[in-house]
Amino acid sequence: MLEFRDTAVTRGDFTLRADLRVGRGRRVAVIGASGSGKSTLLALVGGFLRPDTGRVLWDGQDITDLPPGRRPVSVLFQDQNLFPHLTVGQNVGLGLRPDLRLSDAQRSRVAQALEDVGLTGMDTRRPATLSGGQQSRVALARVLLRARPLLLLDEPFAALGPALKSEMLDLLARIVADTDATVLMVTHDPHDARAFAPKTILIEDGRAHPPVPTGPLLDDPPPGLRAYLG
Numbered sequence: 134m135l136e137f138r139d140t141a142v143t144r145g146d147f148t149l150r151a152d153l154r155v156g157r158g159r160r161v162a163v164i165g166a167s168g169s170g171k172s173t174l175l176a177l178v179g180g181f182l183r184p185d186t187g188r189v190l191w192d193g194q195d196i197t198d199l200p201p202g203r204r205p206v207s208v209l210f211q212d213q214n215l216f217p218h219l220t221v222g223q224n225v226g227l228g229l230r231p232d233l234r235l236s237d238a239q240r241s242r243v244a245q246a247l248e249d250v251g252l253t254g255m256d257t258r259r260p261a262t263l264s265g266g267q268q269s270r271v272a273l274a275r276v277l278l279r280a281r282p283l284l285l286l287d288e289p290f291a292a293l294g295p296a297l298k299s300e301m302l303d304l305l306a307r308i309v310a311d312t313d314a315t316v317l318m319v320t321h322d323p324h325d326a327r328a329f330a331p332k333t334i335l336i337e338d339g340r341a342h343p344p345v346p347t348g349p350l351l352d353d354p355p356p357g358l359r360a361y362l363g
């Protein structure tokens with residue numbers, strides 16, 4: 134379980150507060166107006182920001198003071214962070230070893246991850262020679278290989294068209310179900326939230342609210358969220 138315990142962080146004149154729990158293996162959307170603090174919430178989990186007060190816990194263990202690399206977390210941002218000079222296989226292999234000195238068994242795992250995301254045989258290509266959707270798959274394969282229990286997604290597929298985006302969300306949901314990962318996904322798109330996340334954390338007026346069922350929240354949104362969703 135992921136737990137924010139009376140957590141608060143201030144950035145400039147903005148303060149975000151969170152006191153909530155997300156169960157293991159749950160998929161949760163994070164929704165709120167622009168500038169409401171969605172990326173800030175994820176940064177507290179990833180360890181890119183430290184709270185001014187309160188604690189962040191994973192499975193009862195206090196991770197507040199752990200640096201990002203020692204947290205049980207992997208992150209997928211919109212900018213997929215693929216290295217252009219490395220091949221697809223190497224980009225994925227980075228999920229296992231940053232120095233890319235992979236054993237034969239690790240190479241097999243890279244090949245398997247590429248197969249899982251539908252990119253069999255593409256391991257020697259460079260990212261620039263792939264479509265946007267294929268590049269997203271490479272980034273997803275790398276995240277899968279890291280196999281961390283907590284997955285943070287910040288508008289990961291926003292640059293893709295609607296059909297491709299929904300295909301990627303389906304793929305992600307299948308893979309997440311297999312791995313029992315806990316997922317927090319920032320999205321501006323209510324369709325994505327409904328399709329992917331049974332529950333949603335609403336961020337409003339400087340507060341991240343405990344997760345509530347996504348459908349009812351979006352069917353009858355509070356005024357601020359209604360204005361934002363249009």
Ligand SMILES: Nc1ncnc2c1ncn2[C@@H]1O[C@H](COP(=O)(O)OP(=O)(O)OP(=O)(O)O)[C@@H](O)[C@H]1O
Binds near residue numbers: 145166167172174
């Ligand atoms: N480095 C910073 N210094 C000062 N204030 C910051 C900094 N980064 C973010 N903020 C402020 O924190 C607030 C929350 O930002 P955050 O990026 O978490 O919002 P968001 O909900 O992810 O927004 P968006 O949907 O536009 O990406 C904003 O009001 C922003 O101005």
